[in-house]
Amino acid sequence: MEKLLLLGDEAIAQGAIDGGLSGIYAYPGTPSTEIMEFVQGSKQAEELSIHRTWSANEKTAMEAALGMSYAGKRAMVCFKHVGLNVAADAFVNASITGVNGGLIVVSADDPSMHSSQNEQDSRFYAKFSLIPILEPSNQQEAYEMAYYGFELSEKLNVPVMLRITTRLAHSRAGVQRSQVKKQNQLHLPSDPRQFVLLPAIARKNYKKLLGMQPSMDIESEKSTFNTFINGSDKKLGVIAAGLAYNYLMENYIDGKNPNPILKICQYPLPHKQVADLYNQCDSLLILEDGAPMIEEMMKGFLNLGKPIHGRLDGTLPRDGELNPNIVAKALGMAIQEGQEVPEVVKNRPPSLCQGCGHRDVFEDLNEVLKEYGTGRVFSDIGCYTLAALPPFNSVNSCVDMGASITMAIGAADAGLIPAVSVIGDSTFTHSGMTGLLDAVNKNAPITVIISDNSTTGMTGGQDSAATGRLFEICQGIGVHPDHLKIITPLKKNHEENVRIIREELEYKGLSVIIPQRECIQTFARRKKAEKNESN
């Protein structure tokens, strides 16, 4: 079959489609977004009637995927690493229910925090949920792991995590496809109580999961994704996980390695292979992108064995993603650097687009806040967080999806009145609605601004779950109609918008203001598409 030039994300999507996928569920989040986008744009997926719509958040996506697995079909759920926190309740319990149709959970980590608020390592979640992890080192493996992951999931009766990092997600290479597999037929679990986690059943299921651990180890031992490459210099053995393997090999001329290498791309760690490497070498170097998970396991608490080098002893930096140079340094190789960056080069941070409606919202808000003083704007995850930077300097918090509303409630409880929350439309429907209910129930003296651009902007303009219905949703949650306002954030409305915001800030109870104007990027794209159509 033909070779395709695919991003790591796209390779996963194509592998899943070819591997018998029936439904993919996701919420957009860099660097995972392109997996769903690829399936949505795929003609093959359309012909196969694969379910492929965005979910309201990662938890609903995880649960829908589990439901599809319950019904016997193969499902995939995708999100960024912090999305796994949102989905964690369903994720951890899905390892106790087990699966019926194969279930792959793709968690895309972002070491170095290119587009994230932390660099947590998803492998820990899979480890304490006692399920296997597949961690591709390249785009071809990303394809193959998505293709093979369903089978592994069905064989072991657990969800399988497919863990990638930004660098692979957004890097392109040639990918060879395999034969397309048929989708599973609808079929119920053979045990009708398998998914009923009443304590008595959960205890039974948990023992079963524990009993499966040796089988998972055997799968890792015989996996072709885990390979031992011998080397003559046994002073140092190297364990390289996932993408780190590439950075290692980059430093060996013509791929010739002096040291023995164990390449790990499937977990649980293959016990025998790891022990073999340890026994034949004087010391080990552990290369893994993200947290030092393997390194900690190898060292143990007391660190009594042979020297183990990695992120914990300073051989590698404790944080941030790896690269060929960092690995070269850890191997004691000389680094050939280019020239230094000249002083004339200035930082160029990201900023809100020219013409973006969020800009007008913050210009309006800043003017009113001059009267109250700074330090009272709780914001959220989205483009509008960029208003924390100059020239706006408006935003005082950005923590997790939905936190703007609930943090404002807590700050107001402490006496910071008025407190203001600024949240986007997609983030609001993702995790803001329950917080707004809290605010309604206590009539919290906060002003919630839902800056509605009718899209999920930061990730490139995916559908937002409640476009055109925010007013009704707020009404339904119980916001008083006298303090529920829609405004249009345009320069010409500045005076009027300032007046409305000022009035609502003065009100000693809950107000919701919804500035509505389409995202300038999706607007431009829509106009262009319309123009092309009329031609």
Add this chain to the structure above:
Amino acid sequence: MKNDIILAGVGGQGILSIAAAIGLAAVKNNLHIKQSEVHGMSQRGGDVQSHLRLSDKPIASDLIPKGKADLILSVEPMEALRYLPFLSKDGWLVTNITPFNNIPDYPGLEDILKQIKSFPNHIAIDADTIAKQAGSSRSSNIVMLGAASPFLDIPFERLEDGIRQLFGKKGEELVNTNLKALKAGRDFTEKNR
């Protein structure tokens, strides 16, 4: 053979189109390719870069090691200088000289050009003007690709094929404008290197 290329610019300037055109050409030429790019937050007017690696042998790392890039191809002059730690001693610096000024402390253009011209291996080209002459100011990124083309181990015809494939869906007129832009960029480099 290997070509390790850093593509540089500002979010929205079209460096991913350059990468896509080279990628399509490289695949047709049966080369191995790895191309790492930036999505997400930085695309909002921040500095963006793409590591593009071509080779007749399998490529290990998605990232180019420091000091190993054969070429920095930048669609913006200040951004060209940001990646100098990656450029090898004999590498080429090919850059557009039209600044994209979206920050309050953007330096004087003269100071930037002085740095660029201190490199013996540099091509500094007014891609925006040349693109306008070729028919569309929006093709300046393709002018830059043309200007860099003499330093790529890919036949020029393959790059032209890449352009046809990339813009084919958008109509014959746009294909021709971009082919003209590509040629104009190449001609500039051949006259000025």
